Amino acid sequence: MEADVTGGFEIGARAKTRCDALGAPPYSEAEGQLTRRFLTAAHGAALDALTRWMLEAGMSVRRDAAANLIGRYEGETPGAKALIIGSHIDSVRNGGRYDGPLGIVLGVDVVEALSRAGRRLPFAIEVVAFGDEEGSRFPASMSCSRAIAGTLDASALDMKDAEGVSVAEALAAFGGDPANIASAARKREDVLAFLEAHIEQGPVLEAEGLALGVVTAIAAQKRLMVRIEGTAGHAGTTPMNLRKDPGPAAAEAMLTLERICRAGTDGLVGTVGRMTALPGAFNVIPGAVEFSMDIRAETSATRDEAVLTIGAEIHAIAAKRGLSATVTLMQALAESPCDPSLMNLLEQALRDLDLPLRRLPSGAGHDAMVMADLCPTAMLFIRCEGGISHNPAEAVTEADCALAAQAMLHFIDKLERRERA
Numbered sequence: 001m002e003a004d005v006t007g008g009f010e011i012g013a014r015a016k017t018r019c020d021a022l023g024a025p026p027y028s029e030a031e032g033q034l035t036r037r038f039l040t041a042a043h044g045a046a047l048d049a050l051t052r053w054m055l056e057a058g059m060s061v062r063r064d065a066a067a068n069l070i071g072r073y074e075g076e077t078p079g080a081k082a083l084i085i086g087s088h089i090d091s092v093r094n095g096g097r098y099d100g101p102l103g104i105v106l107g108v109d110v111v112e113a114l115s116r117a118g119r120r121l122p123f124a125i126e127v128v129a130f131g132d133e134e135g136s137r138f139p140a141s142m143s144c145s146r147a148i149a150g151t152l153d154a155s156a157l158d159m160k161d162a163e164g165v166s167v168a169e170a171l172a173a174f175g176g177d178p179a180n181i182a183s184a185a186r187k188r189e190d191v192l193a194f195l196e197a198h199i200e201q202g203p204v205l206e207a208e209g210l211a212l213g214v215v216t217a218i219a220a221q222k223r224l225m226v227r228i229e230g231t232a233g234h235a236g237t238t239p240m241n242l243r244k245d246p247g248p249a250a251a252e253a254m255l256t257l258e259r260i261c262r263a264g265t266d267g268l269v270g271t272v273g274r275m276t277a278l279p280g281a282f283n284v285i286p287g288a289v290e291f292s293m294d295i296r297a298e299t300s301a302t303r304d305e306a307v308l309t310i311g312a313e314i315h316a317i318a319a320k321r322g323l324s325a326t327v328t329l330m331q332a333l334a335e336s337p338c339d340p341s342l343m344n345l346l347e348q349a350l351r352d353l354d355l356p357l358r359r360l361p362s363g364a365g366h367d368a369m370v371m372a373d374l375c376p377t378a379m380l381f382i383r384c385e386g387g388i389s390h391n392p393a394e395a396v397t398e399a400d401c402a403l404a405a406q407a408m409l410h411f412i413d414k415l416e417r418r419e420r421a
Contacts, residue, residue: 011109011405013398016098018053018105022046023097033094033392037137038144039067039170046089050104050129057108058115059127064184065177066147069129073111075121081192082124083415084375085110085408088133088144088367095134096199096394098384103197104129106401110408121412122419123192130367137161137170140223140331145367149374150185157181186374192419193342194371195411197380197404199396201364203387211400212407213358214346215379218369219267220303220335221296226253226314230323232279232287243285247277249321250289253314257293260310266302267363270295270310292330298361300334336369339376345418346378349410353403364389380407 021027022036026045029035036042047069054061054071061071069089072082087103107127114125128148135141138159146152157168157178168178177183200206205213230244254272261270275291295310297303311327318325347357360381368377382404385395 011106011113011402013402015102015105015109015405016396016398016401019097019101022049022101030094034091034097035093035095035136036089036091038090038132039137039167039174039176043067043090043131044174046101047129050089050108053105053108054127057112059111063175064147065180065182066144066152066184067131067171067174067176068144068148068184071108071111071127073115073125073127075124077122080122080124081190082126083192083412084126084128084194084371085196086126086128086130086194086367087196087198088131089129090131090134090136092134092136092390094392095390096388096392098199098394098396099201099389100133100198102199102382102396102401106197106405106408109405110412113405113409114412121416123415125412133365133367135223135331138167139225141365142333142367142370143167145370147181147184148186149370151370151373152181154181188374191375193339193415194368194375194377195342195380195408196366196368196371196377197382197408198366199384199389199394200360200381200387201362201384201389204360205358205381205383206385206387208358210356210358211383211403212350212355213360213381214343214350215338215362215368215381216343216359217298217335217337218362218364218366218379219296219298220300221294221331221333221365222303222307222329223331224293224295224307225290225328225330226250226293226325227288227290227328228253228314228318228323228325229288230286230321233285235283235285238285244322245285246289246318246323247286249317249323249325250275250291252317254291256313256317257295257310260306260313261295264297264302264306266298267361268295268297268302268306269363270306296363296365298335333365333369336372336377338368338378342376342378345414346380346407346411348414349407352410353406355403355407378411380404380411
């Protein structure tokens with residue numbers, strides 16, 4: 001039975017509107033911007049709103065031990081394996097409104113369309129709002145999808161935020177169950193596939209005049225923390241030639257990261273997103289400088305070679321200046337190819353809508369790359385204005401959201417036919 005997508009534009013318009021609503025307090029921690037970190041009051045308020053929308057769409061709703069919000073639309077047979085549709089509800093500081101939430105609310109709207117039509121499938125559909133894809137509160141990211149995929153290391157619960165609050169403490173205060181975190185893991189036999197709709201976060205689709213694209217793979221990435229230590233001293237009384245100042249060494253290290261990544265292949269990129277000088281006073285030579293490094297490439301081999309080279313050069317820079325350096329791995333994610341058969345189904349869905357076909361890789365990390373450890377995955381990219389993301393200027397159109405909703409419904413049609421064959 002083909003999906004009735006005649007109301008697709010209405011669905012897409014509502015999805016965009018709901019994302020806009022989630023972009024302000026109480027769904028943000030700050031006025032005038034969107035900041036929604038994991039296990040904060042703003043996160044809780046967003047889950048409450050999503051819960052209402054999921055219930056209205058005809059789903060049963062629960063939260064698991066890791067604070068994932070899960071809405072389930074049952075299949076023809078209760079307890080059937082599920083197609084999971086989801087993305088993340090958290091944001092970076094002062095981020096955009098569509099990075100993550102759009103994939104969730106599109107999933108809710110797709111389920112509501114099925115529910116209104118009285119249509120049940122040979123599989124259930126679950127819509128999941130993951131809580132921690134960005135890692136904007138704790139040092140690592142994707143702990144919620146890791147919990148569902150069964151790959152979360154228990155040591156992740158010991159990580160602390162800038163205020164010294166651990167994941168376990170924050171999760172318990174939020175109503176989660178850190179002691180029973182393993183219960184969030186899903187069994188492979190209970191999950192059919194995972195589909196994530198997400199803004200592209202890049203300029204390719206817009207440059208080519210395309211609304212949607214099919215993701216081929218997600219880039220490999222590593223997150224590292226670098227600490228360069230010297231000797232703190234008075235800014236006015238310590239001669240330049242007698243200083244052991246980690247600041248210039250950190251600057252040299254960052255330029256090294258830039259140089260190596262610019263000369264790299266396979267889409268190699270490197271970013272310093274966080275830097276702290278300690279003790280952090282105007283008139284004190286820092287005793288230590290800490291900074292993050294995010295290094296990504298299309299293959300783990302290219303990424304790892306860059307990490308080794310950059311790490312060796314950082315140690316050499318520090319030694320040359322009489323300083324010490326440590327480079328600590330915080331997170332490693334291998335490249336994650338999407339499932340070829342699901343990619344084909346997505347392309348068939350786009351063809352049904354008379355849309356051009358475009359395959360492209362994702363340089364950004366997504367929960368889909370973690371879910372690939374549990375089940376086959378697919379990703380649908382949605383054009384965003386200027387390719388801008390992680391920025392308040394992030395923008396999508398209602399028409400593109402409508403096409404995404406229709407494509408997801410057609411994808412479900414194709415998946416249903418495959419499962420009944």
